Amino acid sequence: MAFAASRRLSAAAAAAAAPKLSSLFTPRPIPNPKPRPLSPESGDDPRRRKARPRSRHPWGEDAAALLRRLHEGRYLPGPYIPDAPHVVSPDAVKAAAERFGNDHQVVANRRWLSGSDLKKVALFGCPSVERRTVFASKRLRAFFNLPEEKVCNFQFGSFSRRICSQRMLEISLLHVVLFQVPRYDKVILSDTMRILALFVLDAYPEPLQVTAEVKASVRKLLKDTINLSI
Known part of the structure; x- marks a missing residue:
């Protein structure tokens, strides 16, 4: 019994002298999380700031006249809202103007437009x-x-990209630029109305400069189309 007691005492002493398992692993300090970089949308870094679309300034009475006619015909x-044409989506107006043109093709068929x-x-x-x-x-x-090369004045920057002469339209899809459309013996009024709507809503790219002469033609065409369709 004395021998057994001696063995128990020796085992207890050895256990007391042995280091605990937790003491063998020193806990590593948790690093402070690095601040995440601000997103480009935050606007704090001007170099990474996304270009914002410009605010539209519709052509006053011209835009109001177009919207009034589209509302009266239930196309829009x-x-x-005559005093705030800028709140209307340009996409919705373009689609409505196209439908209006389809329904009043006779205005173009009879060559009433200049x-x-x-x-x-x-x-x-x-314009887009x-x-x-x-x-x-x-x-x-x-x-x-009108040949495309005369109006667009294509410049070969690379095999897959050409730049329009307006210096603001860059089209990466080469087949869109080179695609030849069939020629009709009449002006398609839905196409014309879509183009005119973009002008009077001021929904074309900002670098594009519309001359006073073109603006006068757009205004006259829009006015004549509205008056002749009533």
Whole structure:
């Protein structure tokens, strides 16, 4: 028994002398989390700030007249806001103007619109790189037999990219630029209305400079179309 007691005492002493398991692992300090960089949308870093779309300044009475006519014909839903045409979505107005043009094609069929004013708008080029607008502008140029290279003045920057002469439309899809549209023996009023709506809503890219001569033609075409469609 004395021997057994001696063994128990020795085991207890050894256990007391052995280091605890937790003491073998020194806890590593938790580093303070690094502050996350601000997103480009925060606007604190001007170099990473996203370009914001410009605020639109519609052409006053011209935009109001277009919206009034579209509301009267029930092409544009919602309340008519004559004093704030900028609150209306340009996409909604373009679509409504197209439907209006489809329903009043007779205005173009009877050649009631000024050919010289239509040609000035056609010579100006595309007011937007949006696909439907590009093809609408192409069809208007085709009606007047205006070659693309004369209006667009393509410059070869690379095999897959060409830049329009307006210095503000860059189209990466080469097949859109080179695509030849069929020529019709009439002006397609839905195309014309889509283009005119972009002008009077001031919904074209900011670098694009619209001359006073083109603005006068746009105003006359819009006024004549509205008056002749009533």
